[in-house]
Structure formats: C-alpha cells, structure tokens
Amino acid sequence: AQKVTQAQTEISVVEKEDVTLDCVYETRDTTYYLFWYKQPPSGELVFLIRRNSFDEQNEISGRYSWNFQKSTSSFNFTITASQVVDSAVYFCALRSNTDKLIFGTGTRLQVFP
Amino acid sequence: DTGVSQNPRHKITKRGQNVTFRCDPISEHNRLYWYRQTLGQGPEFLTYFQNEAQLEKSRLLSDRFSAERPKGSFSTLEIQRTEQGDSAMYLCASTAKATGELFFGEGSRLTVL
Numbered sequence: 484a485q486k487v488t489q490a491q492t493e494i495s496v497v498e499k500e501d502v503t504l505d506c507v508y509e510t511r512d513t514t515y516y517l518f519w520y521k522q523p524p525s526g527e528l529v530f531l532i533r534r535n536s537f538d539e540q541n542e543i544s545g546r547y548s549w550n551f552q553k554s555t556s557s558f559n560f561t562i563t564a565s566q567v568v569d570s571a572v573y574f575c576a577l578r579s580n581t582d583k584l585i586f587g588t589g590t591r592l593q594v595f596p
Numbered sequence: 597d598t599g600v601s602q603n604p605r606h607k608i609t610k611r612g613q614n615v616t617f618r619c620d621p622i623s624e625h626n627r628l629y630w631y632r633q634t635l636g637q638g639p640e641f642l643t644y645f646q647n648e649a650q651l652e653k654s655r656l657l658s659d660r661f662s663a664e665r666p667k668g669s670f671s672t673l674e675i676q677r678t679e680q681g682d683s684a685m686y687l688c689a690s691t692a693k694a695t696g697e698l699f700f701g702e703g704s705r706l707t708v709l
Contacts, residue, residue: 516695526685528700574638582694583652586638
C-alpha cells in the first residue's frame with residue numbers, strides 16, 4: 484500500500500519563526516519520488532520540490548529546506564524565517580510504481596505578522 | 597504557453613444535471629491527469645491519459661463520470677446526473693515525463709445544490 488501521512492493539520496507561527504512540516508510515507512517500492520506542493524488561498528497547487536528515492540541529500544532553496552530520511556520514511560520541509568506570504572496549505576506527495584501522485588491531507592500553515 | 601488552463605472556474609448546478617469541465621494542458625505535455633479535492637483534504641486521483649489513451653481510472657470514478665482526450669490535447673470531464681456529494685474542486689494537471697512533477701491548473705469548483 485502507498486500512503487502519505489501529514490499528521491499536522493494546522494500550524495500557526497509568528498513571522499520570522501522557523502517551522503517544520505512533517506511528512507511520512509509508506510511504499511514497498513525501492514524506486515519512488517517524493518514531492519512537496521504549496522496551495523495558497525488562490526487554490527492553484529504550486530510545485531516546490533521533487534526528490535527520488537536514491538538521493539538522500541538534503542536540499543536548500545532560499546528559506547526552504549528539505550530533509551529526506553529513508554530510515555524513518557520521512558520527507559520533512561522546513562521554512563526558515565517564515566513570512567506572511569508563506570501562509571498556505573502544503574501537501575506532500577508520493578509517486579512509486581504507478582504513474583499517479585498520492586497526496587497527504589495537507590498541513591495548513593498560518594504565519595501571523 | 598502560460599500553463600494548464602481549466603474552465604469553467606466555477607459551476608453551480610442542480611442535482612441531477614450534467615456538467616462538463618475542460619482542461620487544456622501545457623502544449624508539449626503528453627500526460628494529463630484529473631484529480632478531485634474536497635474541503636480539508638488532499639487531491640484524490642481520478643484518472644489519467646497518455647496522449648489520447650486513458651490508462652488508469654480510480655474506483656472513485658463511478659459510471660456517472662467520463663473523461664476523454666480525443667486528440668491527445670485538451671481533455672473533458674463529464675459528470676452525469678450530479679449528486680450533492682460531487683461538490684468539489686476538480687483539478688487538472690499535466691506533465692511531460694512519467695516521473696516528473698505535475699503542473700496543475702487553477703481548478704474547476706463544482707457546487708451541486
């Protein structure tokens with residue numbers, strides 16, 4: 484079975500705080516891809532990152548960073564020095580032996596000024 | 597090309613009516629996906645096409661739902677005899693690679709009264 488769990492339903496922080504969004508996945512496949520998407524209030528899903536199962540290097544892109552750990556089946560997302568514009572719903576997704584993305588239920592992040 | 601385009605953006609209909617949504621993918625993308633998203637949930641896979649061939653359909657896609665991609669370009673999703681439970685955001689996405697990220701449109705929101 485393939486599954487993505489985002490246990491944090493909603494997180495609220497004050498601007499400039501760091502925040503980590505958790506993602507735990509399940510798959511029996513050895514080759515798979517993990518994704519993060521952002522869904523702002525406008526509704527359109529915006530692609531943030533794609534990672535394949537053979538590359539466990541952490542990645543940093545500006546204020547965003549991702550920690551991929553196969554040992555714990557986790558692919559966590561950290562926003563450093565959060566800003567109000569980061570307020571959105573964030574989805575983690577998995578693609579393994581099928582051609583479709585399986586999404587988690589999302590984490591709503593609210594950043595207050 | 598500015599991305600995946602969906603229309604109408606909003607549709608309000610009475611129960612029992614038929615509705616049709618259209619998706620125009622990014623022009624060089626041969627794979628096209630339909631997802632459904634309800635409030636507070638992540639997108640759920642409905643079906644996908646590679647060129648004009650419909651390769652997979654979810655169990656969520658009852659026989660009242662039909663999707664087509666006749667010339668391998670735009671796609672339509674028709675819902676017959678709508679029910680209140682069909683109220684959701686219908687998302688279309690496209691990609692050029694089987695393992696690549698999906699690019700989503702802004703969605704078509706359906707409200708069934």
